[in-house]
Amino acid sequence: MLYTDDYFMKEALKEAQKAFDRDEVPVGCVVVASDRIIARGHNLTETLNDVTAHAEMQAITASAHYLGGKFLTDCSVYITLEPCPMCAGALFWARPGRIVYGAEDPKNGYMKHRPSLIHPKTLITKGVLAEESAALLRSFFEKKR
Amino acid sequence: MLYTDDYFMKEALKEAQKAFDRDEVPVGCVVVASDRIIARGHNLTETLNDVTAHAEMQAITASAHYLGGKFLTDCSVYITLEPCPMCAGALFWARPGRIVYGAEDPKNGYMKHRPSLIHPKTLITKGVLAEESAALLRSFFEKKR
Numbered sequence: 001m002l003y004t005d006d007y008f009m010k011e012a013l014k015e016a017q018k019a020f021d022r023d024e025v026p027v028g029c030v031v032v033a034s035d036r037i038i039a040r041g042h043n044l045t046e047t048l049n050d051v052t053a054h055a056e057m058q059a060i061t062a063s064a065h066y067l068g069g070k071f072l073t074d075c076s077v078y079i080t081l082e083p084c085p086m087c088a089g090a091l092f093w094a095r096p097g098r099i100v101y102g103a104e105d106p107k108n109g110y111m112k113h114r115p116s117l118i119h120p121k122t123l124i125t126k127g128v129l130a131e132e133s134a135a136l137l138r139s140f141f142e143k144k145r
Numbered sequence: 146m147l148y149t150d151d152y153f154m155k156e157a158l159k160e161a162q163k164a165f166d167r168d169e170v171p172v173g174c175v176v177v178a179s180d181r182i183i184a185r186g187h188n189l190t191e192t193l194n195d196v197t198a199h200a201e202m203q204a205i206t207a208s209a210h211y212l213g214g215k216f217l218t219d220c221s222v223y224i225t226l227e228p229c230p231m232c233a234g235a236l237f238w239a240r241p242g243r244i245v246y247g248a249e250d251p252k253n254g255y256m257k258h259r260p261s262l263i264h265p266k267t268l269i270t271k272g273v274l275a276e277e278s279a280a281l282l283r284s285f286f287e288k289k290r
Contacts, residue, residue: 050205060197065195070190085262086231090196092230092231117230
């Protein structure tokens with residue numbers, strides 16, 4: 001059992017660490033199809049001066065380019081943090097088979113607004129390596145103080 | 146009074162027409178700062194094979210590049226159709242001073258999920274040239290049948 005949720009979430013955490021190293025809020029994402037990572041992304045909102053440059057948004061766009069189609073039906077999307085409404089809305093349109101996320105985001109996460117932002121056909125698993133993800137975020141915001 | 150809401154919405158409708166001409170769901174957007182259009186966008190989801198390529202998303206990114214900053218505080222965003230939750234979420238992050246939209250979108254619009262998706266400091270005006278926008282959309286979907 002090499003390809004567990006923990007395995008892929010660790011890859012998403014590597015992406016989050018890349019964001020951290022660039023002084024970006026550390027959130028990472030990988031998209032997986034047939035046990036293979038087809039796209040990676042990390043938050044680049046400051047670097048790109050672009051509120052839309054969240055990890056998930058970039059990974060969704062990159063996955064669609066890789067697949068040659070807009071829909072991520074057979075993909076799993078691993079994200080270190082609960083998606084915000086923008087990213088949940090993008091995931092609604094992309095319709096991945098599964099979303100796995102780590103830490104919860106009570107302030108900006110989509111659950112605050114409404115779980116129905118995610119497509120009803122998408123399975124959701126949360127809490128995978130949540131503590132590692134939250135620790136990286138805490139470390140980032142402590143550094144900022 | 147050259148620079149009315151109707152004036153800028155007509156420009157957004159020109160963008161929607163460009164989408165229509167490319168066989169894309171016809172939605173257009175312009176971003177205005179100091180009575181000047183600083184960015185334009187039209188829906189390109191099919192052309193770019195990318196669910197994130199909504200008119201607003203492109204216009205938000207382009208505006209931030211133009212302004213050299215992520216926030217659209219002093220801007221008005223004109224959209225021919227009520228934004229979906231993804232675009233509303235992006236507009237939440239970009240925090241424009243004002244959003245003006247045309248037709249309502251009872252099926253996919255953000256209001257269905259929750260008006261709180263938009264930043265509380267953003268003023269919202271709706272219904273500007275709504276009939277023109279809706280007519281273009283109807284004409285698109287009738288063509289598709």
